[in-house]
Amino acid sequence: MSDPGHETASETRGAPTPADAADAARLVSFGLQPRLLPARDAEYGALLRRYQEEPAFARLADAVATGLGLVVLEVSARAGMAVAAAEDSVFAVRMGEYARRAAADPADRFLHGLAHLAVAALAFPRPEDLADDGYLGRITVNGVESFVREACRRLAERAAEQGENTDPAADAPGLEAAWRVYARRSATGATKDARRLAGSTTGIVGKAVAFLADSGFLQRTGDEAGGAYRTTPRYQLQVRDLAAGAAMAELLDLGIVPVADGSASLLPPDDGALGLAEGAGLPFYG
Amino acid sequence: MTSDDQPAVPGARPAPGPAADEGLARRLRALACTAPLHDLDARKANLAGEYSTYAMAEIALAAIDLVTLSMDFDAGADHEQIVARLLPRIAAQAPGRAPAEHERVARWVLDNLINVGSVDRGFRAVYGTFGPDGAYVRRDYDFKLIEEVPGPGGGVYLRTTDEAVNVLVGALDTDVTSAQIAAEVKLEVLISRGRLADAQLAAEQARYRTVQYAETLRRTLETTRRNVRAVDWLHAVPDMISEALDHIADRYRHENAILTHIRRARDEATGAGPKLRAAELVDIVKDCIRRHTQLQTRLLEAGPLFRAEQDRQAFQPPAARAGTDLYGQLLAPLLPAPLERATRVTDAFFARGTGPRPPGAVRLADLAELLLTPPAPREHLGAELPEPDLIATPDDSRFSEEQLAAALDLLRLPQDAPRRLSGLLAEARRTDPDLPYLVALLAVHAASPAVGTAYRQGESRLLFAVDDGTPLEDPEFGGADLIVGTALLDAAGMAAARAEPAP
Numbered sequence: 037m038s039d040p041g042h043e044t045a046s047e048t049r050g051a052p053t054p055a056d057a058a059d060a061a062r063l064v065s066f067g068l069q070p071r072l073l074p075a076r077d078a079e080y081g082a083l084l085r086r087y088q089e090e091p092a093f094a095r096l097a098d099a100v101a102t103g104l105g106l107v108v109l110e111v112s113a114r115a116g117m118a119v120a121a122a123e124d125s126v127f128a129v130r131m132g133e134y135a136r137r138a139a140a141d142p143a144d145r146f147l148h149g150l151a152h153l154a155v156a157a158l159a160f161p162r163p164e165d166l167a168d169d170g171y172l173g174r175i176t177v178n179g180v181e182s183f184v185r186e187a188c189r190r191l192a193e194r195a196a197e198q199g200e201n202t203d204p205a206a207d208a209p210g211l212e213a214a215w216r217v218y219a220r221r222s223a224t225g226a227t228k229d230a231r232r233l234a235g236s237t238t239g240i241v242g243k244a245v246a247f248l249a250d251s252g253f254l255q256r257t258g259d260e261a262g263g264a265y266r267t268t269p270r271y272q273l274q275v276r277d278l279a280a281g282a283a284m285a286e287l288l289d290l291g292i293v294p295v296a297d298g299s300a301s302l303l304p305p306d307d308g309a310l311g312l313a314e315g316a317g318l319p320f321y322g
Numbered sequence: 323m324t325s326d327d328q329p330a331v332p333g334a335r336p337a338p339g340p341a342a343d344e345g346l347a348r349r350l351r352a353l354a355c356t357a358p359l360h361d362l363d364a365r366k367a368n369l370a371g372e373y374s375t376y377a378m379a380e381i382a383l384a385a386i387d388l389v390t391l392s393m394d395f396d397a398g399a400d401h402e403q404i405v406a407r408l409l410p411r412i413a414a415q416a417p418g419r420a421p422a423e424h425e426r427v428a429r430w431v432l433d434n435l436i437n438v439g440s441v442d443r444g445f446r447a448v449y450g451t452f453g454p455d456g457a458y459v460r461r462d463y464d465f466k467l468i469e470e471v472p473g474p475g476g477g478v479y480l481r482t483t484d485e486a487v488n489v490l491v492g493a494l495d496t497d498v499t500s501a502q503i504a505a506e507v508k509l510e511v512l513i514s515r516g517r518l519a520d521a522q523l524a525a526e527q528a529r530y531r532t533v534q535y536a537e538t539l540r541r542t543l544e545t546t547r548r549n550v551r552a553v554d555w556l557h558a559v560p561d562m563i564s565e566a567l568d569h570i571a572d573r574y575r576h577e578n579a580i581l582t583h584i585r586r587a588r589d590e591a592t593g594a595g596p597k598l599r600a601a602e603l604v605d606i607v608k609d610c611i612r613r614h615t616q617l618q619t620r621l622l623e624a625g626p627l628f629r630a631e632q633d634r635q636a637f638q639p640p641a642a643r644a645g646t647d648l649y650g651q652l653l654a655p656l657l658p659a660p661l662e663r664a665t666r667v668t669d670a671f672f673a674r675g676t677g678p679r680p681p682g683a684v685r686l687a688d689l690a691e692l693l694l695t696p697p698a699p700r701e702h703l704g705a706e707l708p709e710p711d712l713i714a715t716p717d718d719s720r721f722s723e724e725q726l727a728a729a730l731d732l733l734r735l736p737q738d739a740p741r742r743l744s745g746l747l748a749e750a751r752r753t754d755p756d757l758p759y760l761v762a763l764l765a766v767h768a769a770s771p772a773v774g775t776a777y778r779q780g781e782s783r784l785l786f787a788v789d790d791g792t793p794l795e796d797p798e799f800g801g802a803d804l805i806v807g808t809a810l811l812d813a814a815g816m817a818a819a820r821a822e823p824a825p
Binding site for chain 2: 153184207214290
């Protein structure tokens with residue numbers, strides 16, 4: 037970094053100049069282009085180094101981000117300036133804008149949200165995967181779809197074993213068990229123009245994956261099984277630091293207490309969370 | 323859920339109890355599965371056209387049969403193939419109708435079995451039961467008959483659901499394995515008694531059971547492939563695989579024995595009917611054996627697949643920090659929760675799990691500039707066209723322009739003086755030995771004058787030729803000595819007649 041434009045701030049260590057503020061804002065604007073990699077852009081890389089080397093500049097950039105309604109997750113060479121939208125920020129994505137049907141139909145709203153959760157769950161199947169900075173998850177659209185379908189099928193089997201009648205009451209659709217909504221929706225469907233049926237579960241997962249790829253959270257690696265993707269460090273940060281926590285807090289708020297034994301695995305334990313939450317309409321523990 | 327769970331309404335129980343009600347509910351659901359088939363025949367009157375000759379329920383059952391039989395391990399049945407195979411039956415129902423209509427009926431039935439119009443592409447029936455507290459509850463039963471599944475190449479394939487197979491086979495709520503054994507024992511008995519017609523029915527049922535059994539195993543193996551830890555590889559899966567292999571070995575022996583029996587029955591049978599049925603039976607049993615072999619191949623592949631997946635997934639270095647178990651702590655507890663509550667969790671995940679997205683903002687100045695900018699001149703108009711290299715073709719016309727003018731001049735006869743062709747030919751021969759050929763040609767054309775063209779073009783004269791039976795006396799030509807004349811056309815009257823229908 038040999039350009040003379042930065043010497044004022046680093047040498048005087050005085051009050052930040054308008055040029056510093058412009059640089060800090062520029063760094064944040066780079067962070068808002070999630071598909072831009074610092075390794076590919078010299079100016080981005082230089083500003084990143086300045087953030088890491090000058091605490092005053094780092095504070096300035098953090099302040100700019102906060103003022104814009106952004107949360108700084110990490111600033112590093114691998115993830116770049118990873119920022120997330122704070123709640124009620126203009127940068128936040130709303131479900132109604134994401135999928136038009138989701139605003140009107142509660143089942144569609146749930147399915148779109150579930151698709152995002154399922155993509156994350158398959159991208160980081162073990163707790164260690166989410167914690168390990170070097171981990172790259174790999175998913176396919178059809179894989180995510182059939183994974184959730186299988187989970188729903190096993191819940192259906194379990195309910196049938198216990199002799200429960202899980203058919204929902206006709207006048208209270210909100211009390212229907214969530215897995216039934218997914219199981220009922222068809223996995224795919226033929227359309228006149230040979231595109232994915234948007235309302236099918238494969239279509240919903242495909243939309244989620246395409247959206248995440250557009251946000252710089254996934255990278256397409258192939259076309260097999262409906263589209264193959266790998267995760268980016270930003271996605272891991274977003275899920276680990278924000279999304280998982282927010283969803284967990286909501287779950288706890290509902291009184292559904294997930295059993296955490298530290299070394300959790302994808303295998304649902306016999307006396308575990310599934311068993312606890314069985315019996316859809318009943319009051320839960322706690 | 324037993325009957326002593328409900329002390330709420332003593333003595334005022336309106337129903338025999340939940341246990342009896344459960345059996346009723348099961349039968350109601352089984353009944354509901356047949357409803358879409360009856361519905362087809364009820365609704366065919368609403369189709370545009372006369373479709374009452376078609377037995378829609380029969381076509382639907384045949385379609386379910388076809389889809390079930392062409393279900394393989396990897397894919398299901400191809401949509402177009404099912405339509406093509408349905409056509410002979412539909413054509414037999416209404417032989418006089420157009421093939422396009424037959425195809426339309428096939429597609430209509432298949433689309434209705436999938437229920438293309440609904441968002442879930444399935445069916446829903448409402449039935450009522452008495453709860454343990456004696457309260458009457460109406461419930462929704464959702465089911466599918468034919469479902470669309472993604473194929474390996476990104477295509478869409480059809481598979482029949484368990485409900486459809488159960489409706490078709492007629493054995494509701496039965497265990498797959500025991501039902502297969504029962505069907506095969508029945509088959510053996512029937513064959514030993516020489517009742518081949520019933521034997522064929524039983525053999526077909528055995529085949530449906532075989533397919534259903536394979537489908538159950540396929541789903542288990544697929545889960546294994548997706549995630550090693552989602553399946554118990556210590557006990558459950560090895561047990562399942564060895565059971566399945568035992569089962570296949572058993573069935574294989576069994577079916578080979580049956581095959582020997584039927585072959586003997588086929589060879590000993592007298593009369594075309596039993597012989598044909600026995601031959602069909604041989605095909606069915608062979609198909610069963612083929613399916614078992616396929617199943618066995620899959621089972622043998624399962625072990626190496628597990629080891630490869632385990633290598634990939636299990637031998638990773640443990641991480642320093644513990645993260646959230648997204649499946650165990652979030653997804654799994656979420657799915658059994660009621661929809662309303664689950665949506666709150668997925669909403670929270672969605673809101674915090676999507677990246678920042680700058681809202682699209684339009685500046686009026688940009689917009690005005692964009693709209694006012696003239697389209698950029700196109701720099702590339704494409705490759706330059708090469709100058710065509712034209713070669714003059716030799717004029718190989720039979721007659722020259724001068725000859726044509728001379729012939730037409732000769733034939734420009736006054737309207738009140740028609741002439742014989744012989745005279746015209748002789749006159750032509752005096753000027754040019756080739757000219758008579760052209761004159762004869764024009765005269766023969768005039769025998770069928772282009773009246774319509776002359777009328778449309780508003781011509782005032784028309785050359786015509788009439789044969790009055792006089793033979794032509796000429797050294798070069800033969801035939802009739804035509805009378806060639808000119809007719810005057812009423813050009814003004816024709817123009818008026820043409821103009822009349824226009825306004």
